[in-house]
Amino acid sequence: MEKIIIPKPRNDSLVAQFESLYKTFASIQSKKSVNFDLSLLDWVCPLLILPVSAYINNTSSNHDIENSPIKSYLEKINFPDGIDSISLFQQRVQKHKSYIPISTLKKDAGASRERLEALFSEKIYSILGSVPGAQSAVTYPIAELVGNIFEHSKKDVGFVFGQFYPIKNYLDICIVDCGRGFTTAYKEEKRLKLSDIDAISEVMRGNSVKTEKERGYGIWTSRRIISDVLKGGGFVLISGSAGLIVRDGKEELVSLPDFYWQGVIIAYRIPKPLGPLDISQFLE
Amino acid sequence: MVNIKKIHKNLIISDLLASIISSRDTIDILEKIIKKVDNKSIDLDFSNVKFVSRSAAYALLSMREKLQVKKDIYFINTNKNVANMLRVVAANRIVPQKKKPEFNPKKTSIKSLFKKVLA
Numbered sequence: 001m002e003k004i005i006i007p008k009p010r011n012d013s014l015v016a017q018f019e020s021l022y023k024t025f026a027s028i029q030s031k032k033s034v035n036f037d038l039s040l041l042d043w044v045c046p047l048l049i050l051p052v053s054a055y056i057n058n059t060s061s062n063h064d065i066e067n068s069p070i071k072s073y074l075e076k077i078n079f080p081d082g083i084d085s086i087s088l089f090q091q092r093v094q095k096h097k098s099y100i101p102i103s104t105l106k107k108d109a110g111a112s113r114e115r116l117e118a119l120f121s122e123k124i125y126s127i128l129g130s131v132p133g134a135q136s137a138v139t140y141p142i143a144e145l146v147g148n149i150f151e152h153s154k155k156d157v158g159f160v161f162g163q164f165y166p167i168k169n170y171l172d173i174c175i176v177d178c179g180r181g182f183t184t185a186y187k188e189e190k191r192l193k194l195s196d197i198d199a200i201s202e203v204m205r206g207n208s209v210k211t212e213k214e215r216g217y218g219i220w221t222s223r224r225i226i227s228d229v230l231k232g233g234g235f236v237l238i239s240g241s242a243g244l245i246v247r248d249g250k251e252e253l254v255s256l257p258d259f260y261w262q263g264v265i266i267a268y269r270i271p272k273p274l275g276p277l278d279i280s281q282f283l284e
Numbered sequence: 285m286v287n288i289k290k291i292h293k294n295l296i297i298s299d300l301l302a303s304i305i306s307s308r309d310t311i312d313i314l315e316k317i318i319k320k321v322d323n324k325s326i327d328l329d330f331s332n333v334k335f336v337s338r339s340a341a342y343a344l345l346s347m348r349e350k351l352q353v354k355k356d357i358y359f360i361n362t363n364k365n366v367a368n369m370l371r372v373v374a375a376n377r378i379v380p381q382k383k384k385p386e387f388n389p390k391k392t393s394i395k396s397l398f399k400k401v402l403a
Contacts (some may be wrong), residue, residue, distance in 0.1 A: 016401045060319065065362035109299050110313050118304035121335075135334055136365045143306030143337035150307050150340070197391075204387040218339060220385040244389065245397065254397050283338070283372040 001035045001062060004028060008040045009048065012168070014234035014269055015245065017047040021265075024052065026258045035062040042069040046174030047236060047267035050161045053080040053102055054263075056158070056176040062082075077101050083158060086115050093123060100124070100162050105146065107156040117146055120160055127164045128171060130271070133277035136231050138270075140279055141222035145175045146268050147220050152209055153179025153263060164272075170233060174267040181239045182262050185209040196240035197253055203237075203252075204244065219266075221282050226268045229277050234268040293323035305336045311343035312336040315351070320356035324356055331361040 006024045009016040026111055028034055036052055056063055065071045076092075083089050092101045103120050105113050125138045142160070149158035155177055162173040180251035182199035186192040189209045194202060206220050219237070226232035227249060235246040241256045300317060301310050318326060328344075330336075336344065348357045359370060 012403050013401060015397065019398045019401055022398075101334040107309070111310060114302040114305065114307060114310045117306060118302040121304050139304055140337070143304060143335060144339065147307045147337055147339045150309060201387060201389070204385065204389075206385045217385070218337075220387075221338070224385075251387070252390050252392045252397065253389045254394055256394060280368065283368065 001033055001069040003037055004034045004041070005037045006041055006048070006052065008042065009044075012045070014045075014047060014172075014236055014267065015247070017045050017267075018236055018238075018243070018245065020260055021048050021051060022256060023053075024048075025261065026256075030260050030262055031059055033059045033061045034063060034111045037064050038070070038074070039067040041065070044070060044073075045172045046161045046163055047172065047265070048079075048083040049074075049079060050102065050159055050174040050176050050267075051261070051265050053082060053161075054176040056080040057082070057104070057159075057260075066261070073099070077161070077163075082161075083227055084109070084116070086112065086119060089116060090118050093119075098164070098166070100164075102159060102161045105149075105158045105160060106159075107150055117142070117160070120162070122173065124162050124173070128272055131273045132275055133279065134273050136279050137225055137273070140225050142173065142175075144218035144222045149175065149179070149264070152182075152185045154179040154185075155179035155263065170269055172267065172269050174265070176245045176263065176265050180264040181261070182209070183240050196242035197255060200237060200239060200242050200244050200253065224282050225279050226270060229274065229279050229282070230270040233271060235268045236266070238265040239263070246269075265275070286305075291323055292325045292327070294327045294329050295320050295321075296329045297332065297360060298330075303334050305333065305340045305344075307337075308339050308343040310359045311347055313328055314344075315347045318347075318351060318355060318357070319326045324354070325358075326355055327358050329361050330359060330366050332364070334363065336366050336369050337339055338369060338373060342377070345370065345374055345377060 007020045009020045058100055065074050076096045076099045078101040082104035084104040100123050121139045121142045159176045164171045182203055183196050186194050186199055186209050199265040203219050206217050223235050226235055238261050239258050243254045245252045
């Protein structure tokens with residue numbers, strides 16, 4: 001099995017994590033089983049570690065954390081398997097108060113899955129504090145983006161993970177699926193032949209892969225709430241061989257040569273809110 | 285004499301589903317539960333439900349509309365967040381918003397993006 005050494009991010013920015021993610025997967029053929037070596041990593045954020053977890057779960061790949069300086073952290077977050085039960089999630093959160101485990105959301109678990117996701121959102125909300133309006137502002141993107149996974153991916157499993165950094169005072173969240181991705185979803189649902197870049201653009205313009213009204217705004221509205229209400233420090237969306245990066249309110253679309261993510265990766269960073277938050281303008 | 289208790293059913297959403305309702309497919313679970321209930325009048329009790337996503341609110345209203353011939357379904361004990369979401373989605377179902385989101389990104393190369401890592 002080919003060994004893939006995950007490169008250490010050059011700094012703690014989302015783009016640096018994205019760079020490490022890109023370099024990790026650029027050398028891997030789609031769906032191939034590999035052995036991930038995490039020995040170079042002394043710090044990770046969800047954008048890097050969650051796609052690796054999802055890939056391991058999806059391809060039965062191996063991993064080596066014996067020599068990793070973050071072995072203890074990876075064990076605390078239940079890397080790479082994640083947790084798919086409410087009781088285990090509660091136990092883990094009780095035991096390791098600062099760490100939220102990777103949550104594995106299984107479609108066929110129905111209401112149990114919804115409860116696990118609710119626990120995740122409640123934990124994030126409790127970490128970020130209870131300023132007025134925070135519940136909606138924090139929960140909206142998680143609910144819409146995770147919901148999106150189950151509606152469009154045609155895959156039975158999704159992954160969600162968050163980590164709060166108390167010294168830096170921000171929270172990183174990542175949501176991943178290994179499903180059909182946007183391009184295939186448009187092709188199968190609307191018979192549209194789009195490039196990965198164009199498929200991301202369609203998603204961000206609110207053109208749903210489904211034909212019903214009141215659809216298609218989930219990702220766009222979430223991105224606006226993250227940037228404009230939560231004053232987010234970045235938003236990354238990857239599907240297939242394309243990515244969208246939002247920093248300081250500026251949107252950049254990028255083609256990812258030699259890289260293909262089967263499904264969707266969404267990650268964002270939000271600072272701890274200091275004052276009241278209001279998402280009502282984005283609901284109209 | 286009509287037995288009020290027998291014609292009216294209260295369903296506690298947080299017990300049946302979760303305290304945060306995000307996915308449309310959980311509304312399918314609720315629909316199946318409602319269909320099994322004999323009572324014509326049903327209160328969906330949102331006590332302890334903290335948030336309903338836009339997608340789930342849409343599915344909830346669609347389900348209510350679909351079942352309205354056979355069932356009278358009421359939403360009760362909704363908090364401000366849940367009530368707002370249901371109102372906005374209900375209004376948009378009647379008068380859909382025509383304005384599409386603007387999206388005018390800059391296209392960049394992977395090389396120039398990663399140059400900015402240390403910037």
